Amino acid sequence: xxxxxxxxxxxxxxxxxxxxxxxxxxxxxxxxxxxxxxxxxxxxxxxxxxxxxxxxxxxxxxxxxxxxxxxxxxxxxxxxxxxxxxxxxxxxxxxxxxxxxxxxxxxxxxxxxxxxxxxxxxxxxxxxxxxxxxxxxxxxxxxxxxxxxxxxxxxxxxxxxxxxxxxxxxxxxxxxxxxxxxxxxxxxxxxxxxxxxxxxxxxxxxxxxxxxxxxxxxxxxxxxxxxxxxxxxxxxxxxxxxxxxxxxxxxxxxxxxxxxxxxxxxxxxxxxxxxx
Amino acid sequence: xxxxxxxxxxxxxxxxxxxxxxxxxxxxxxxxxxxxxxxxxxxxxxxxxxxxxxxxxxxxxxxxxxxxxxxxxxxxxxxxxxxxxxxxxxxxxxxxxxxxxxxxxxxxxxxxxxxxxxxxxxxxxxxxxxxxxxxxxxxxxxxxxxxxxxxxxxxxxxxxxxxxxxxxxxxxxxxxxxxxxxxxxxxxxxxxxxxxxxxxxxxxxxxxxxxxxxxxxxxxxxxxxxxxxxxxxxxxxxxxxxx
Amino acid sequence: xxxxxxxxxxxxxxxxxxxxxxxxxxxxxxxxxxxxxxxxxxxxxxxxxxxxxxxxxxxxxxxxxxxxxxxxxxxxxxxxxxxxxxxxxxxxxxxxxxxxxxxxxxxxxxxxxxxxxxxxxxxxxxxxxxxxxxxxxxxxxxxxxxxxxxxxxxxxxxxxxxxxxxxxxxxxxxxxxxxxxxxxxxxxxxxxxxxxxxxxxxxxxxxxxxxxxxxxxxxxxxxxxxxxxxxxxxxxxxxxxxx
Numbered sequence: 001x002x003x004x005x006x007x008x009x010x011x012x013x014x015x016x017x018x019x020x021x022x023x024x025x026x027x028x029x030x031x032x033x034x035x036x037x038x039x040x041x042x043x044x045x046x047x048x049x050x051x052x053x054x055x056x057x058x059x060x061x062x063x064x065x066x067x068x069x070x071x072x073x074x075x076x077x078x079x080x081x082x083x084x085x086x087x088x089x090x091x092x093x094x095x096x097x098x099x100x101x102x103x104x105x106x107x108x109x110x111x112x113x114x115x116x117x118x119x120x121x122x123x124x125x126x127x128x129x130x131x132x133x134x135x136x137x138x139x140x141x142x143x144x145x146x147x148x149x150x151x152x153x154x155x156x157x158x159x160x161x162x163x164x165x166x167x168x169x170x171x172x173x174x175x176x177x178x179x180x181x182x183x184x185x186x187x188x189x190x191x192x193x194x195x196x197x198x199x200x201x202x203x204x205x206x207x208x209x210x211x212x213x214x215x216x217x218x219x220x221x222x223x224x225x226x227x228x229x230x231x232x233x234x235x236x237x238x239x240x241x242x243x244x245x246x247x248x249x250x251x252x253x254x255x256x257x258x259x260x261x262x263x264x265x266x267x268x269x270x271x272x273x274x275x276x
Numbered sequence: 277x278x279x280x281x282x283x284x285x286x287x288x289x290x291x292x293x294x295x296x297x298x299x300x301x302x303x304x305x306x307x308x309x310x311x312x313x314x315x316x317x318x319x320x321x322x323x324x325x326x327x328x329x330x331x332x333x334x335x336x337x338x339x340x341x342x343x344x345x346x347x348x349x350x351x352x353x354x355x356x357x358x359x360x361x362x363x364x365x366x367x368x369x370x371x372x373x374x375x376x377x378x379x380x381x382x383x384x385x386x387x388x389x390x391x392x393x394x395x396x397x398x399x400x401x402x403x404x405x406x407x408x409x410x411x412x413x414x415x416x417x418x419x420x421x422x423x424x425x426x427x428x429x430x431x432x433x434x435x436x437x438x439x440x441x442x443x444x445x446x447x448x449x450x451x452x453x454x455x456x457x458x459x460x461x462x463x464x465x466x467x468x469x470x471x472x473x474x475x476x477x478x479x480x481x482x483x484x485x486x487x488x489x490x491x492x493x494x495x496x497x498x499x500x501x502x503x504x505x506x507x508x509x510x511x512x513x514x515x516x517x518x519x
Numbered sequence: 520x521x522x523x524x525x526x527x528x529x530x531x532x533x534x535x536x537x538x539x540x541x542x543x544x545x546x547x548x549x550x551x552x553x554x555x556x557x558x559x560x561x562x563x564x565x566x567x568x569x570x571x572x573x574x575x576x577x578x579x580x581x582x583x584x585x586x587x588x589x590x591x592x593x594x595x596x597x598x599x600x601x602x603x604x605x606x607x608x609x610x611x612x613x614x615x616x617x618x619x620x621x622x623x624x625x626x627x628x629x630x631x632x633x634x635x636x637x638x639x640x641x642x643x644x645x646x647x648x649x650x651x652x653x654x655x656x657x658x659x660x661x662x663x664x665x666x667x668x669x670x671x672x673x674x675x676x677x678x679x680x681x682x683x684x685x686x687x688x689x690x691x692x693x694x695x696x697x698x699x700x701x702x703x704x705x706x707x708x709x710x711x712x713x714x715x716x717x718x719x720x721x722x723x724x725x726x727x728x729x730x731x732x733x734x735x736x737x738x739x740x741x742x743x744x745x746x747x748x749x750x751x752x753x754x755x756x757x758x759x760x761x762x
Contacts, residue, residue: 001568041556041629045629054543056626058588060589079591083586084584085543085586088546135589140544141545
């Protein structure tokens with residue numbers, strides 16, 4: 001079932017309001033919606049709410065044999081299948097363009113930016129490595145799935161603890177959670193995506209578009225940065241052409257947003273650690 | 277004979293699917309001539325019992341001995357005589373196809389407007405917002421719409437809604453907005469002049485002098501769903517103060 | 520007697536319930552149901568448009584999608600889809616909405632055993648939230664026969680399931696009748712039927728019927744909980760009118 005297009009009234013009102021300096025949900029142009037992070041009792045599970053957009057990330061791990069050409073490297077895998085729970089427009093078993101874009105972006109932001117130390121996942125070189133799997137479940141789609149999924153994935157990875165192991169010669173012992181405290185993953189940096197949407201021939205740009213804003217937008221761009229002001233990924237797939245200055249401006253805005261979000265993630269993780 | 281009391285009772289009588297209503301309670305007097313009318317949410321079952329099929333509040337109207345369940349949902353199911361807001365999604369020689377949020381698009385005859393003739397009829401485009409009346413609805417066919425009062429042939433406010441903004445709310449909240457005593461609308465009206473159209477399909481159209489006001493009104497309506505009177509007053513007050 | 524789940528003192532004790540309805544804004548109905556640290560979210564869309572090849576001329580098509588917490592959907596999830604669909608098909612009055620589709624998506628949020636029972640309870644709450652017409656509500660509970668002690672443990676955790684000799688999941692409907700002097704409390708239960716029963720492992724006939732009895736008793740608590748949850752939501756919606 002396809003999503004219904006917005007009416008002309010909604011479209012025109014949204015654009016007129018943006019010209020007037022207002023967004024339809026009362027936000028300022030460069031405001032994210034309220035971000036809420038909820039952890040479960042288990043390690044590595046987090047539910048992210050970005051306004052009405054909801055994403056659940058769950059990290060799990062298993063021991064597998066590494067590739068022969070990379071004997072010391074562990075695995076990091078993402079599952080970003082779009083669930084029909086988020087929107088009836090997402091069908092089971094049929095990959096939409098949107099799904100490919102979301103999954104590529106997450107992949108670029110997290111894996112290719114080397115956020116996780118995959119060498120640190122090695123148990124016995126050439127024999128046993130950890131494979132870390134991140135399942136991202138989209139529960140409710142009210143726009144900007146990418147940013148929400150990215151926050152969910154990195155927060156879940158930061159929250160996750162894998163079982164401790166001891167290696168004596170060839171023997172590998174995996175300790176249960178009761179025997180030994182599990183160990184956190186070694187994470188180099190925290191990449192955070194900031195998505196911009198463009199309107200009025202690219203003159204107006206906003207952060208964290210809602211679903212209606214996404215339906216009306218002329219183009220978008222996602223900037224992935226970490227708190228050290230390093231660009232991890234930059235993605236602009238089509239849409240209206242942009243000025244170079246504008247890209248720089250987006251990056252500058254993203255720097256501020258990334259600092260805020262990173263601080264919130266860390267505060268949430270600390271609060272959760274205290275409860276345990 | 278004891279009968280089920282609803283309105284008289286201060287406590288709401290809430291029913292869930294599977295709750296059976298005893299016949300003795302339904303019939304006010306036991307004469308066989310007395311008729312019983314079942315509304316939404318109630319259905320006769322195979323075993324001849326009358327059973328609730330939706331979760332909601334059991335309601336009764338002594339006139340015609342009507343019984344129904346007042347429930348809430350978000351998906352619209354077209355019902356004859358209701359006023360709804362739809363979006364034009366297609367047009368052919370005889371009909372407009374209108375999305376009314378139901379399982380299938382509804383049909384609106386190109387001549388179902390006030391004073392429309394073959395030579396002189398309004399022209400609507402895809403994406404236009406229309407306030408219409410459901411002229412025919414049943415479970416097996418697409419619903420049919422009209423943009424006029426069928427008895428007088430006058431527009432009576434039906435037709436295209438120009439400008440403004442639309443929000444989607446639950447059907448229960450839409451029905452409550454149609455209550456002339458509705459609190460949130462009265463409170464908003466004290467501060468901001470605005471016009472609105474409420475579709476029983478959960479679509480609400482709002483228009484006011486400027487965008488900020490319209491946004492505020494839409495937010496206030498959305499927020500009012502689960503608030504009591506005091507909370508509602510406080511919510512509107514805080515929104516108006518922030519303006 | 521002691522359980523592996525240290526939070527509980529008795530074998531027939533269920534974990535604390537939690538539920539929440541109308542959580543998702545894109546679905547027509549949604550709910551979350553928890554048995555302790557097992558949690559399932561369910562969304563319902565419909566009666567909505569249905570693909571032509573799935574269309575049924577006399578009733579609604581019910582589609583169930585079960586999504587695991589970890590990994591891609593497998594055989595276990597397909598089996599759960601089938602269990603849910605075949606249990607719900609006779610319960611939903613699908614004849615009221617011919618040529619439409621009702622899509623139910625079930626997502627495990629936290630897994631600490633008894634997921635199928637949790638999923639059943641989440642689904643019924645989501646269907647009630649969506650206002651899908653139903654013949655009755657249902658309630659589900661899982662129990663195991665412990666391999667060492669031969670004791671029947673209700674609502675087992677993942678840890679307890681590992682020690683199970685056999686596992687049994689039961690789903691019962693809940694039809695009740697509002698008596699003449701109706702108050703909320705004295706609804707008489709009329710014949711209750713088993714809607715679904717699934718057993719795995721080695722067990723005797725005696726054990727099976729004992730499990731059924733114990734689960735039946737436990738389900739009453741689930742039914743009561745569902746009723747209270749729906750009641751609270753309705754009262755909240757209505758508080759502006761009836762206060």
